[in-house]
Amino acid sequence: MAPRTVAAAACLVLGLGLIGGALTGSWLTGDGEDGAAATAFTTAGTLWHSVPVDELFPPTVQGTGAGPGGADRSWTRIAVAPDTGCAHAFDPLLHTALAPVGCRRLLRATYTDATQSYVTTVGLLFTKADPAGMSALAARFRDEHLDRRADLMPRPYAAPRTAAAGFGAAQRASWTISVLTDAPVVAFAVSGWADGRTVDAPQPAADAVRSGATTAPAQAGLGNEAQGLADRIERRLRTTVGTATEKSS
Structure with a gap:
């Protein structure tokens, strides 16, 4: 040769x-994309005890284009719920639906809009599930449309001596639930009027924000309140996960 x-x-x-x-x-x-995703997933599951509440639920949240017709919104935090487990935080059927992923910690905060006409509770449920468990739950919520069932609405946090003092189960007008698959987290929000009026026909935010929707929650923009605030808190969570993952690597 x-x-x-x-x-x-x-x-x-x-x-x-x-x-x-x-x-x-x-x-x-x-190493590689799978390894980075696994690290980020694990890191996300620790944020409930390692990140200040102001980072997950900031005192003010800007919602550029989040209102009806693309109007800008802003929200002010009026209360943070005590750092607790999930007991009594969800209606029984929603509690049952979420049971397969477990409850490690539940963080919630309630906000009001700039006019103090509406109140919205936004929450982050940190679960005990692995990526496969979160994917299975996300698939079930998607396939069975569980995020649109009025008997599976999250409960609000009605903080005494605030604009949300009268924000109970009967005052829920619109809501959204998002089961994440890149983090062991279920994000949700539920909105209502600040004057304590009851709502006979609550509507999921995905339907209330559609053009031409004529229900009371849709006309008032309560779907936008729930969806807009939930989206921004979820984005902050992902940003925080990214920063924490970089620091740990």
Whole structure:
């Protein structure tokens, strides 16, 4: 075999060995996209005790384009619920639906809009589930439309001596529930009028924000209140997860 051919063959063998070693190392150490996703998932599950409440639920939240017709909104936090478990935080059927992923911690805060006409409780349920468990729950909520059932609404946090003091189960007007698959978290929000009026026909936010919706919650923009605030709190959670993951790596 010519010397040049022998050298080329040796380089090929060496190159394949290096590639194989790199891939094996990636599998063993969890490098790559799968490893990064697993790290982020694990990191997200610890945020309930390692991140200040102002970072997850800031005192004010800006909602550019979040209102009806693309109007800007802003929300002011008026209360933070005590750091507790999930007992009595959900209606019985919703509690049962969420049971497969468990409850590690539940964080909630209640906000009001700039006019103090509406109140919205937003929450982050930190679960005990692994990625497969969260994916299974997300699939069930999606396939069975559990996020649109009025008997599966989250309960509000009615803080005494605030604009939300009268915000009880009968005052719920619109809501949204999001089962995350990249974090062991279920994010939700539920909105109502600040004057304590009861609502006979609450409507899921996904329907209330649609163009042409004529229900009372839709006309008042309560779907936008729930969806807009929940979206922004969820985005903050993901940003916080990204920052925490970078620091731990």
